[in-house]
Amino acid sequence: MDIECLPFDRTGYFTDLICDYISEKETISSLFNRYPRLENFEAQIREKATNYPDAYRDILYTVLQDQYRGFEVSQETETHIKKLKEPITFTVVTGHQLNLFTGPLYFLYKIVSTINLTLELKKAYPKYNYVPVYWMATEDHDFDEINYFNFKGKKIQWNKKDGQEGAVGHFSTEGLDEVFETFADQLGNSDNANHLKTLFQDAYLKHDNLAKATRYLANELFAEHGLVILDGDDKRLKKLLIPYAQKDIFENLSFQKVSETVKGIENLEPSYGIQVNPREINYFYLKEGLRSRIVFQDDRFYVLDSELQFTREELEREINEHPERFSPNVIARPLYQEVILPNLCYIGGGGEIAYWLQLKEMFAALKVTFPMLLLRNSVLIITEKQNGKLKKMNLSVQDIFLKRSSFINKKIREISNIDIDFEPQKRLLEEQFKALYDLAGQTDKSFLGAVKAQEVKQKKGLDNLEKRLLKAQKRKLEDHVTRMTEIQNELFPNQSLQERNVNFSELYLELGKELVPLLMKSLHPLQLEFSIIKN
Template sequence: MKKHLIDLEKTGQFSSFFLDYIQGKEELRPFYRHLPKLGSFRDAIKDKKFTVEKRKVLCRSLENQYEGISLFEEEKKQLNRLASENTFTVTTGHQLNLFTGPLYFIYKIVSTINLAEKLNKEYPDYHFVPMYWMASEDHDFDEINYFKLDGKKYSWQSDQTGAVGDFKLDATFKEFLKSVSFAPEVFKTAYSSSKTLKEAVRKYVHDLFGEKGLLIIDGHDVVLKAEFKEVMLEDMLNHGPHKAATLKTESLESLGYGGQIFPREINFFYLKEGLRERIEQKKDKYYVLNSDLTFSEEELKQEIENHPERFSPNVVLRPLYQEMILPNLAYLGGPAEVVYWLQLRGVFELFDEAFPILLPRNFALILGEDVQRKIQQLEWTAEDLFGDLDRWRRDFVCKHAQEDLEMTVEREAIESLFDARGESAALLEKSLKDSFEAAKVRAFKILDHMGHKIRKAEERKQKVMLDRSVAVEEYIKPGGSPQERVVNMMQFYLADEELIEKLFANFDPLDFRMAVLEC
């Protein structure tokens, strides 16, 4: 792979909020603890308090979660290392998209594994384990039930409800699987041998990345949720997280930054088979929306004590949950994720939990051979790929036009004629000057109309190159969105099974630039 690196601000794909953060803008310092730099990890290690008992709980949970899976040697070593107080994690997380969903699912994990490797070299007295957090408790099925490949959308339709990780891979899924017979064996084996969606995702992520030492954690676990009871009680009874997150959000908004997430008074869902619904308080009762379930305060406390696994944190508290059950130092995410964490530092302070280093995942644009040829024919550079296509089209047509599309000579002649005649006519009658000025405007409009016709003729003449530019634009921004947020990894993996290894070789988790990769 040949690599070109482009400054993120030149791509036009990122908010000023995100760019200000990674550039270390001073006014954002109250919203994070450490700068996203390699040297910050020594201080982050000092900040992190993770007890021996918590490690035992974590290791026991992971052993149970991996039951029935044949582990790679590196995975076994990582599980053993987690029992040691000098072992820490770096984590990314994502939804359970079918067949990995968009490319950036893969980019997140590769970035995280590379970061752990870099840290292990930089800090040899410690060990760092890359983790993938499965968002198995999400319930927005429409966000994850499809993937896009070569411009076509492949989707699984199901009427199941509740947490998507618990969705059964039933007859409807088996029928859907027949429609993607081209999929690599790693996916077909994972899905065909699993009963639930989260089981399948664990299997294929394990097969793709287990040899690199990645560990997979599912937070939907009774022993892990038991570690979160204090937060459940504080949130639902006293609404402390809502107050803390709201204060930080208002502080950000006062600086001109818009919030990404919106804290609620209660930031938990109630979770049972087929059900994941918000909890709301009305007077002295707690209601599970869209159900008949209600609790008094005492009943709610008892339910938390006996069944903590039935309470699922929303986006405000999920990051805190992750940090309380892992010896974690850094979270790697996309631009929106990194930004919304900045609203949450107050929540972490409320529970005296260390705030992790926030790092953006790597960003990339992959170019296949066909599109590379088109780009060469257009004589575009890597930076040109992120330019304004409409402006390029206008400039290209003007540059290669046989006629002067602006009709400069004609405009000057008309202006000179009407101005001169208007001045002389004004000597006869003053109002005639205005008449000549109005006539000049009408003449310019006629000229503009004819110029538009000439431009269209020139565009038809330059059709091959203009169509080529449109094809390149659609390739790098399918449907108007960046490639990495739309296209599935199979678009490249099917042609090159070394794709992931090549990403490992080309991604630097501490280089915050866009990588344009020619494959």
């Protein structure tokens, strides 16, 4: 196994905001609390320890005990759950949707990053305990985002929603037997294929809703590493959120603070895009089959797409009596997580880190400790066969990360038996025109414009000749171009990162139970570089 690393800003797949965050650019330092360096965690531990009530630990422990009832719990996970009752225990969290059969590969990378960071923290600060937590996004309601996964270029999709609405964690798994049949037909009958079939069956055909199925699946993949899986859709946990939900709904505090931050980000140089915009009310009303926004109009609170409406007094009573019916949106959910967990760090993808960076002032106003933010590990896994192809065509890691046209043009120039680079001719042309500029200046300066136009015309002519020659060479080397683009397509499906398209099952067919240990060994969350693993 060989591992190469590439700076994120040289991959071409990460935004300026994320690259500037990684490089600790001073202009955005106000958007985060502490930068995720190992030496900064000591101060984060001290701050969180003084801002997390011990009473919350008992509630969290009881909820987790209930949520794991009926599941086989590893010794490592059971130990972690018990340690959460101790004041010296803290968490590192990642979160993800309930994607069918984990969805894209980065689901695994998020969790591996989280587990590995807890191991690094234990070495650096051994007097504390650290628990890796996967927060299941059970209250999401966008079924179309999670009802499929890609396998060998084909979409394996769960089409039968059967009128189910509301939080996806409640969705019945009925009908997934048809998805299993489709998937099984494409897997083959190797030992690894048969294990994948069993894993899918046990997760989705033996559990009655999507939350339980996802818990089973994540637990099977990571239980031996002590992963703790938490579902925030619980009345006892939501009760801790009541004062914060009230400030959001009745005072619009979150809207005000995040809007101020958004305005500040928009005024930065360079200009960064805004990931999410806050709403005046950042909560949904949640009941079986319903998850709809709460809005305030004409002195009343309405639940969209329903006939429900409340006066302020009625809604205050509803929050206090039924906190489980109030579901935070993308702005409020991070706050909920940090209220109920003794958390130090959130690990997420680029889009997640971007919206977390909009929230610091909201946390400060609500007196909740803002976590450290860490970009998850990103990975390209190259199989032995694929690596052989790259070597045969003399393609480097830097080459395959280039955009398609740049990739082809660069390699055609390298392998061509003629020099398709007209830069020397352009420089020579510039020298010749320099003499013409001098001559025109000495005789009639009105000719300077004509000389300039002729220079532009000549350079454009050279550019066109260079492009035509390059195109001719591409035709001549068509076979080589085809093989180059084929291997790039394998590694970057749809000209996007492998981790955003490919499901773990494709790699599991080849690596089997060695897949997760390989990732655990190879990924270093605080390294903050893109990892290329050549197996």
